[in-house]
Amino acid sequence: MNETKLVDIEHVYAGYDNKIVLKDVNLSIYQKDFIGVIGPNGGGKTTLLKLILGLLKPSDGKIHRYTSVSSGIGYLPQYSEIDQKFPITVRNVVLSGAMTGKKLIFKHTRKQKQRADELLEQMGIAHLQNKPIGELSGGQLQRVFLCRALVSDPNLLILDEPNTFVDNAFEGELYEILRELNRSMAIVMVSHDVGMISPYVKTIACVNETLHYHPSNKITEQQLATYNCPIQLLAHGDVPHTVVKKHQ
Amino acid sequence: MEPFLEAFQYSFMQNALLAAIFTSISCGIIGTYIVSKRIVFISGGITHTSFGGIGIGYYMGFNPLLGAAVFAVLSAIGIEYFSRKSEIRHDSMIGIFWSFGMALGIIFIFLTPGYAPNLMSYLFGSILTVSLTDTWLMLGLSLLIILVFLLMFRPILYIAYDETYARTRNIPVSAMKYLLMALVGLAIVLSIRVIGIILVISLMTIPQTTANIFTKKFKTIMVYAVITALIGTLAGLFVSYKMDIPSGASIIFSLVILFIIAKIVKLIQRRSLS
Numbered sequence: 001m002n003e004t005k006l007v008d009i010e011h012v013y014a015g016y017d018n019k020i021v022l023k024d025v026n027l028s029i030y031q032k033d034f035i036g037v038i039g040p041n042g043g044g045k046t047t048l049l050k051l052i053l054g055l056l057k058p059s060d061g062k063i064h065r066y067t068s069v070s071s072g073i074g075y076l077p078q079y080s081e082i083d084q085k086f087p088i089t090v091r092n093v094v095l096s097g098a099m100t101g102k103k104l105i106f107k108h109t110r111k112q113k114q115r116a117d118e119l120l121e122q123m124g125i126a127h128l129q130n131k132p133i134g135e136l137s138g139g140q141l142q143r144v145f146l147c148r149a150l151v152s153d154p155n156l157l158i159l160d161e162p163n164t165f166v167d168n169a170f171e172g173e174l175y176e177i178l179r180e181l182n183r184s185m186a187i188v189m190v191s192h193d194v195g196m197i198s199p200y201v202k203t204i205a206c207v208n209e210t211l212h213y214h215p216s217n218k219i220t221e222q223q224l225a226t227y228n229c230p231i232q233l234l235a236h237g238d239v240p241h242t243v244v245k246k247h248q
Numbered sequence: 249m250e251p252f253l254e255a256f257q258y259s260f261m262q263n264a265l266l267a268a269i270f271t272s273i274s275c276g277i278i279g280t281y282i283v284s285k286r287i288v289f290i291s292g293g294i295t296h297t298s299f300g301g302i303g304i305g306y307y308m309g310f311n312p313l314l315g316a317a318v319f320a321v322l323s324a325i326g327i328e329y330f331s332r333k334s335e336i337r338h339d340s341m342i343g344i345f346w347s348f349g350m351a352l353g354i355i356f357i358f359l360t361p362g363y364a365p366n367l368m369s370y371l372f373g374s375i376l377t378v379s380l381t382d383t384w385l386m387l388g389l390s391l392l393i394i395l396v397f398l399l400m401f402r403p404i405l406y407i408a409y410d411e412t413y414a415r416t417r418n419i420p421v422s423a424m425k426y427l428l429m430a431l432v433g434l435a436i437v438l439s440i441r442v443i444g445i446i447l448v449i450s451l452m453t454i455p456q457t458t459a460n461i462f463t464k465k466f467k468t469i470m471v472y473a474v475i476t477a478l479i480g481t482l483a484g485l486f487v488s489y490k491m492d493i494p495s496g497a498s499i500i501f502s503l504v505i506l507f508i509i510a511k512i513v514k515l516i517q518r519r520s521l522s
Binding site: 017053054055072073075077081082083086087088089092093095096097099100101102103104105106107108132134135148152 | 284286335399400402403405406408409410412413414415416417418419420423424460463464465466469
């Protein structure tokens, strides 16, 4: 593989308070990857993201972040983890993604503000920029979080269930946006709905205490069963489903 | 208005006025952080823990406010530290600090020979007995808080809003939180003279909640809260002076009246808009 490597995860074990959640996980993320992370609730999907982001230290094994991601990774957290009544405007949430480094005395540069304005425009929420986040709908809020994740122009974008609390129209639009973004950055996206994401992602990582990497976006029910990955497969009429034979 | 202005011939009234201004500034700003970050309960814990410092101050014969300051800052940092490092849950840890501080205060005041005349003023506040030294300390703290919030506004806002995200941006979240908790502790201690341990949380929550009715912007809430706190403390001071009732209680009464008026104004605004 001659692509640029961004992150290497080697034989990593991780968990909380002596409870191991992930065992012997190996994964490499490359510049052009679009990895869909699937698996049951409590299987360790979010833990994997926290490891990549550096929010959690592995109890064993090694994680290496290459210089192209050392300046920060774009991150869209789970919707429920954010206080929606906090008194902050849309524009300030987006700008918060531009802050970086160990400085405590910090002001935004003109360039950062310009980038924030561009993104707000691109996502079609420029007219909302001075609104408090409490007045937004689920879809609008996810756009704000996407702007925040992108304002630092990261090489790696990490999304934790970006399709929760959004309407179907925006869900499709979101995947198109991500496909476009994937031209310039790697994407790792957690989803509980494998049927929905599989046409958009390039490869799939199935996380359930261990990690099984599928170097294609074609995944079958048998495969999921083999890997002890009890995932709900949803059939959508207009989404192309590919079922291939079990490979050894 | 005239009897109110007349009252300021007395130096204790001048001190009270300055105390009202400086307390409104520090509580208005710090309270916005407390309310937005939903740490009202921690702040209540810190306040009551500081009573232990007051007791020790009485017993050992040094300024009780100094003892309270040490206790407040240590408990602010202690609650933050222990709830992260130990298996005890955050709110339970606050409960332990809260009651232990009060118990220490009671024990040491009981052991102090003679009667502790100012005890009631620490519990319920007494803006009319604020000394000149106290007002200087309050001025210093107000300036410090204004400076910190001016220089570090962005990191403070971003960490308060979404700590996890701030960590992914490599912002020194822990250092910032310890600094802010120390400021919360100091703001509480210096407000104790004005409004008392039992009532201090009012200045950190009522003006901010009133401000929040009209604006959902962090920075604007700070400004409105300072103004609301100032009107409330001055009105309370006036009522307390005229009717000879405890100042702490009359200040809170005024603040709640302001809150109710704000709610009604907002309702009328909404009616006329729709």
